[in-house]
Amino acid sequence: MIELKNISKSFWRHEVLRNINLNVETGEVVVILGPSGSGKTTLLRCVNYLEKPAGGEIAVGDFRMDCARAKRGDVLRLRRKTAMVFQQYNLFRHKTALENVMEALLVVKKLPPKEARGRSVSLLEKVGLGDKLDAYPSRLSGGQQQRVGIARALALEPEVILFDEPTSALDPELVGEVLEVIRNIAREGITMIVVTHEMGFARDVANRVVFMDGGVVVEEGTPDEVFQRPREERTKQFLRRITPEANYSI
């Protein structure tokens, strides 16, 4: 279970997150929606301390951390319980697909090479890249690179995977293959927090939708509740802007 309590964050004077509270149950898929600049990326990055929150508490599984007082070791422990899939994939460019997935298994989890390799191969097969084990990222399409990124995240067996707009850097025709992979792992009961603008996907896969604006959680509920019967005016406005009329009324 993930628990975020009173997370706040400012860049200089600019307050980007204001006392965010969010709980995610094990196996739950939470989709975060919100207009550009509302703090979605910043929130995800606070969860694994890529951004240092000004205050608040983060709990992942049995590990709990006071953000303001986090030590180096706490940050490492937190990061070893989470994994992230980036908008720009961020694969290690000097490593093959297989080496990308193996890297943290060898270096962080200290698995023996044979075991790391075996696990990585089967994960790459699972995301449909069994024939690209030895390809460098420069030889892979965006969709393939992002699937390596997903395999790399899965390899760590994290308590939660954080996805930051995993398909928004992709050519439209490649979006489907990546969403399909994410959909499949969601079905396996892996806990995920997903920032996305793919409304169809959100409706499909999310157990819960969180709408953020101006650094606060404006509204949350099941996809049905948020999409069909939004309570807050800001949510309604956002949905009107982002979904074509026809879809909205369905």
Added chain:
Amino acid sequence: MGASFDIGYVFSFLPKLLDTLGVTLLIVAGSLLTGIVAGFLVALPRMYKIPVLRALSGVYLSFFRGTPILIQLFLFYYGLPELLKPLGFDLSRAPVMLFVILAYGLHTGAYAAEMIRASVEAVDRGQVEAAYAAGMTPYQALSRIVLPQALGIAVPVFSNLVIALLKDTSLAFTLGVMEMTGKAQTLGTLTQHFVETYIALALIYLVISFTLEKVLLAAERRLNRHEAREERVVRRFALGKRGSYRAALADIETGKGGGI
């Protein structure tokens, strides 16, 4: 002035000059080693923004990049013993080579520091974040993700740096070191065939520079092979693309290349 030109002298001088090639290469190797160590020590506080050390490394860079190498040589040779005498170190009997390697080494260090910093910063930040997100320590991310890629990026700059150093060592003769240029001076004075000696000397520098450049280019290709697109495409577009990439990185090195 001097005797009339005779091409034969060029060939007879070549082996004589090559006798001292070892001395030149020793200066180059010693200075490179010193320079790379110094470069790391200077680059780290700049990359990690360590307050006081960062200011000190700024002073170091300004001095070694802003003054002529010849003056640096003289300052080390004549100044260092004076500076250390009050502290109880007697350097009056220390070999000249020590001062030469120290001066060239620290000089090279200034350029190496900028090379290291620029190459490390050229590795995209996202990969470092991916490494951190996976639970790697800063040291693991640096040594396993950043440095291997920075190495490939650094090679073109390194290539310029080594060749500039090689040419700069020709000033060591001013302190009486019998390296190639010093030897050429002596030969010229003895035989009065100055032009021939300098032609022979230029030939040797040229061949070494050319070889170094080719070897380092091959190293660069190998280190960056993960960025290679389809083989055929590489060949067709290699010139333009690689040229601009190398040129862009070599720009870091602007101002470097001449001795005095």
